[in-house]
Amino acid sequence: MNILVIGCGKVGAALCNSLSAQGHDVSVISDNSGQFTNLSPDFNGYTTLGVVIDQDVLKRAGIENCDALAAVTSDDNTNLMVIQLAKEFFHVPRVFARVNDPKKNDVFTEFGLETICPTNLTVATLCSALHSSSVAGVTLGGHSIIMSETEIPKEFVGKRISEIEFEESEVLVAIEHSDKTLSKMFLTNYELLKGDKLIIAKFAD
Numbered sequence: 001m002n003i004l005v006i007g008c009g010k011v012g013a014a015l016c017n018s019l020s021a022q023g024h025d026v027s028v029i030s031d032n033s034g035q036f037t038n039l040s041p042d043f044n045g046y047t048t049l050g051v052v053i054d055q056d057v058l059k060r061a062g063i064e065n066c067d068a069l070a071a072v073t074s075d076d077n078t079n080l081m082v083i084q085l086a087k088e089f090f091h092v093p094r095v096f097a098r099v100n101d102p103k104k105n106d107v108f109t110e111f112g113l114e115t116i117c118p119t120n121l122t123v124a125t126l127c128s129a130l131h132s133s134s135v136a137g138v139t140l141g142g143h144s145i146i147m148s149e150t151e152i153p154k155e156f157v158g159k160r161i162s163e164i165e166f167e168e169s170e171v172l173v174a175i176e177h178s179d180k181t182l183s184k185m186f187l188t189n190y191e192l193l194k195g196d197k198l199i200i201a202k203f204a205d
Helices: 010-021 033-038 055-060 076-088 102-110 118-129
Strands: 002-006 025-030 046-049 068-071 094-098 114-116 134-140 143-151 170-176 182-184 197-203
Touching: 002 010, 002 076, 010 025, 010 033, 025 033, 033 046, 055 076, 068 076, 076 094
Parallel strands: 002 025, 002 068, 025 046, 068 094, 094 114
Antiparallel strands: 134 143, 143 197, 170 182, 170 197
16 A cells, blocks of 8 residues: 655654555655654655645655555644645545644544544543553544453343443443453343453543
8 A cells, every 4th residue: 555644753753664564655754854763774665855735745755646644743733734635636545634632633523534633542541441451442533432341340240231231432342251252242132251351342532
């Protein structure tokens, strides 16, 4: 896949290094040449120095042939402008923007833009971590989804899934048993056993 990354700070460089290691063709733009030193010596993609919202700079970096674009500069407004250009003028199939301000993130998603909000994801993950044994989070379409694994309380042993009330934002995905096997929750009459753990998806926003 040909991927264009906008911004080569710590986040952008780490993304480029990871994508390059996975075998993707990666091109990255930064308006600060010093940021390119953040890239791994093993990075085998392309670097372009210039103003990231300049259409000529974007063309030099290969935007006309890329399959996806990720705008991950530290400036939310810059990221918004870049992905709008990518969608409306260059018709890039998939575009994503890093958005640190949750309020701006809501505005971005109203435009139908795909966003990753580290602030929302961090808060949601920490809140879940305080109540769970392990958590993992992703952001899709501007929504933070937290996957958590929680040991069942003693009073749940012997109860059926249909008897348990979950929060409105929670969906039970699976049950992990004491032998580490999983049961997918397509049915609601499973009877919980000692040692079972609930794997729950929670929509944080």
